[in-house]
Amino acid sequence: MNYRTQEVENGTLIxxxxxxxxxxVKENGEERIYLPSTSHNDSTYYTSDTKSLQxxxxxxxxxxxxxxxxxxxxxxxxx
Numbered sequence: 409m410n411y412r413t414q415e416v417e418n419g420t421l422i423x424x425x426x427x428x429x430x431x432x433v434k435e436n437g438e439e440r441i442y443l444p445s446t447s448h449n450d451s452t453y454y455t456s457d458t459k460s461l462q463x464x465x466x467x468x469x470x471x472x473x474x475x476x477x478x479x480x481x482x483x484x485x486x487x
Contacts, residue, residue, distance in 0.1 A: 409483040419473040426467050426483040433476045442470045 409426040422431055422442075431442040445460035461468035 409481065411479070411481045413476075413479065415475075416471060419471050420476055421469060421471050422479060423464075423469045424461070424467045424481055424483070426481075429461065429468050429481055429483045431461065431468075431470060432480040432482070433472050434478045435472075435474050435476050440472065442472075444468060 409424065409429070411422060411424045411431075414421045414423075422433070424431060428444070430444075433440045433442070442459065442461050444463060459470060461470050
């Protein structure tokens with residue numbers, strides 16, 4: 409599992425090469441967790457406006473609005 413970051417106009421593009429992934433971004437003492445979008449959602453929280461990881465041919469990507477202090481990627485795939 410590999411990931412790359414790239415500065416873009418509206419934040420930081422995070423690309424993850426994996427079959428499944430979750431991305432945890434910390435910025436200014438706050439934490440944001442990005443998960444793959446699913447066709448169904450059994451969360452008790454209102455999540456329809458929540459940004460999620462977008463699937464691509466090589467994995468997932470998301471644009472985080474800001475400059476992360478740290479990024480952790482969790483995946484079922486080993487390096």
